[in-house]
Amino acid sequence: MTRKPLVAGNWKMNLNHLEAIALVQKIAFSLPEKYYSKVDVAVIPPFTDIRSVQTLVDGDKLLLTYGAQDVSQHASGAYTGEVSASMLAKLGCTYAVIGHSERREHHDESDEVVNKKVRAALKNELTPILCVGEPLEVREAGDHITHTTTQLIEGLKGLKSEQVADIVVAYEPVWAIGTGRVATPADAEEVCAALRSALAEKYGADLAAGVRVLYGGSVKSGNIAELIGCENVDGALVGGASLDGDEFTKLCAMAAGGPLP
Numbered sequence: 001m002t003r004k005p006l007v008a009g010n011w012k013m014n015l016n017h018l019e020a021i022a023l024v025q026k027i028a029f030s031l032p033e034k035y036y037s038k039v040d041v042a043v044i045p046p047f048t049d050i051r052s053v054q055t056l057v058d059g060d061k062l063l064l065t066y067g068a069q070d071v072s073q074h075a076s077g078a079y080t081g082e083v084s085a086s087m088l089a090k091l092g093c094t095y096a097v098i099g100h101s102e103r104r105e106h107h108d109e110s111d112e113v114v115n116k117k118v119r120a121a122l123k124n125e126l127t128p129i130l131c132v133g134e135p136l137e138v139r140e141a142g143d144h145i146t147h148t149t150t151q152l153i154e155g156l157k158g159l160k161s162e163q164v165a166d167i168v169v170a171y172e173p174v175w176a177i178g179t180g181r182v183a184t185p186a187d188a189e190e191v192c193a194a195l196r197s198a199l200a201e202k203y204g205a206d207l208a209a210g211v212r213v214l215y216g217g218s219v220k221s222g223n224i225a226e227l228i229g230c231e232n233v234d235g236a237l238v239g240g241a242s243l244d245g246d247e248f249t250k251l252c253a254m255a256a257g258g259p260l261p
């Protein structure tokens with residue numbers, strides 16, 4: 001099955017709404033429309049920027065999509081500081097990144113919380129980008145496959161097959177995030193293939209063949225082609241390189257199969 005690649009730029013806690021507008025305009029101006037037939041492009045800004053991004057995307061009929069970096073596990077109510085999936089859906093978000101290692105580490109998000117967030121997102125027709133990934137010590141101990149497949153299966157617990165078919169998985173080894181130390185294509189392929197096999201075992205080979213599995217961790221325009229060339233890597237979740245319009249545009253073009261003209 002051919003899976004259309006997805007490149008999603010996770011801005012993390014960077015760029016205010018004015019800077020967000022400038023960056024989206026830059027991407028829209030620099031990436032010719034024809035590339036969108038070969039790659040799906042998304043930006044994942046901070047919550048405070050989403051309304052501005054929505055206005056631009058809707059107003060100018062841009063082909064890029066957008067999403068949020070997190071979502072509340074709760075539907076509504078007395079949860080100060082939280083943002084619900086229905087609020088994000090109302091803003092036109094396509095995606096919600098869930099279980100990023102920075103949230104697991106700094107906000108103590110367990111697989112159980114990640115699972116609740118995945119359910120909340122799906123209930124509101126947001127596509128979860130479910131992140132998994134091992135810290136360095138787990139990789140050095142040779143336990144990275146067990147670690148990441150367990151995170152994936154626990155994150156999906158209790159979901160129906162048709163719900164699982166709608167998710168995106170992102171493999172982000174913690175030791176490669178923001179370090180400039182990108183996983184080798186062989187390392188990325190090993191884990192992405194194992195994640196797909198885990199899906200196949202639980203939900204069937206046909207379903208698993210349709211789920212996009214992204215790689216994230218120090219992805220740039222110069223290394224995306226070899227990563228995406230791997231059979232089981234269907235795109236990238238990009239941090240630092242997504243903050244620079246020229247670099248991100250180049251990266252998206254490379255993911256679509258060729259450099260910009």
Ligand SMILES: O=C(CO)COP(=O)(O)O
Pocket residue numbers: 010100172176177178179180216217218219237238239240241
């Ligand atoms: O965490 C990441 C994307 O979610 C990866 O970040 P970097 O691309 O900055 O390494």
